[in-house]
Amino acid sequence: MDERLLGPPPPGGGRGGLGLVGGEPGGPGEPPGGGDPGGSSGGVPGGRGKQDIGDILQQIMTITDQSLDEAQAKKHALNCHRMKPALFSVLCEIKEKTGLSIRSSQEEEPVDPQLMRLDNMLLAEGVAGPEKGGGSAAAAAAAAASGGGVSPDNSIEHSDYRSKLAQIRHIYHSELEKYEQACNEFTTHVMNLLREQSRTRPVAPKEMERMVSIIHRKFSAIQMQLKQSTCEAVMILRSRFLDARRKRRNFSKQATEVLNEYFYSHLSNPYPSEEAKEELAKKCGITVSQVSNWFGNKRIRYKKNIGKFQEEANIYAVKTAVSVTQGGHSRTSSPTPPSSAGSGGSFNLSGSGDMFLGMPGLNGDSYSASQVESLRHSMGPAGYGDNLGGGQMYSPREMRANGGWQEAVTPSSVTSPTEGPGSVHSDTSN
DNA sequence: CCTCATGATTTTGC
């Protein structure tokens, strides 16, 4: 609309400028007659009303050529006019005052909250933001979100997830680059056009700025779409990843061995401390919560059916016994009197269990945990008190924990391989 | 396909 205030656009100029930016807010409304090259030249004959269309057309055809020439001449004359610069600046001023004031409200673009959300999410997911490492961060975030905490080097799905995320990231960035490039190209193109036009019509610098911002807004809308679809892709990937994690997969044999070792060697009190869990998790290549799950399941299932697990228990007991006899651990000092001390119980005393847990198995078989316990068994009566079901002195916590546990378990047979399975007192077993 | 084993999740009690 502002065009009209400026009077008729110069020939050929009416369309070029603002019309380019198709959806300009406020409407690039062509002024009536703006497209008529002869509109201002006065060459257009009046009396269009009652003539035949054919006649009109014919006239227009002939007149247009005529008026174009005329317009060229006028344009030249105008450009050479000594008052032109002054006139130009005045026109610019008027235009600014009128045209821009209308849009002033639209000028300041509020930060789109949705865009912010998308940006934040992409950042959090590691799609946007700094290169590399983002993937693992995102995976960690995903893991955290799933409530588990996953060992970062573990699963196949994990690397799969990361690679997929990297893929998305790559696509996102290349698309973003493309958009940016296109935006820049388009902007310079428009700027050039405007500059070109500024020779023939008043184009204030502010108008150019506005145009640029309009273009940027348009392109940022496209970018937003890109971000949105990227977010969706990430969400889908994530949900798939989480679903995949949900799928049960048996632990490795070695992991089960390690866990069982610990379980049967701490049968009187199979409640690993946080540190012990962490060590076990590290050893088994699983998460701490998985360790917790495992022990939870193990305890309940063992208790429910001791008979069934007896064989297993004996196997591990034998193992521990063997590992003791040939283990070469000649620790005779401080065998960590189990459970006589208050809180920790056998494995809570970090000096004992954890230290052993931390020791890598000599030959790859990580039996150190059981070695500790076995060592304890073979050392002094204090050690036996723990596992032989004699007078057990549990810490308050153990008491609580074993409230249900000690009734069913602490079988004397388990830790002494010489005894048969029959000796289990399965008072609570079904 | 059925059954069992087993890891994970949910519910419940403390």
Next chain:
DNA sequence: GCAAAATCATGAGG
């Protein structure tokens, strides 16, 4: 919040 118990869901073996 932790552990027990129940339950779900899936993998593996027959």
